[in-house]
Amino acid sequence: MTHENTKTMNNNIAINVEATYLVQESDPEKARYLFAYKVTIKNAGSNSARLISRYWKITGGDGIEQEVEGDGVVGLHPYLAPEEEFTYTSAAMLDTPVGMMQGHYKMVNDTGERFEVDIPPFTLAAPQTLH
Numbered sequence: 001m002t003h004e005n006t007k008t009m010n011n012n013i014a015i016n017v018e019a020t021y022l023v024q025e026s027d028p029e030k031a032r033y034l035f036a037y038k039v040t041i042k043n044a045g046s047n048s049a050r051l052i053s054r055y056w057k058i059t060g061g062d063g064i065e066q067e068v069e070g071d072g073v074v075g076l077h078p079y080l081a082p083e084e085e086f087t088y089t090s091a092a093m094l095d096t097p098v099g100m101m102q103g104h105y106k107m108v109n110d111t112g113e114r115f116e117v118d119i120p121p122f123t124l125a126a127p128q129t130l131h
Helices: none
Strands: 003-010 013-021 033-043 049-060 065-071 085-094 098-109 114-125
Touching (some): 013 114, 033 114
């Protein structure tokens, strides 16, 4: 298992992403590399906010990009009061042992203001693929 940890904060929302290669669920002979990523979203601001939707750009080591958009995260629209956090885990399948993900969340605060929270690029890498 390899871990990558990425942290950022914008619009008073802190994002921490930890990616892990899932050896047991991967099959390199069939070009199937499965990665789990755990995201913690923390409201460091003074206004409550709800996550509305997500956008991910997943890029394989071959440069091929996949885009994933959807309502909420893991079927939920977490509502974060100030200083509250929400953690969820999801997964991405690549056909190369190395890749990266980046994206953003769309959120709305209690005053109805909509804003985006960027998720900076983070690496997905099977063991012994990066030196």
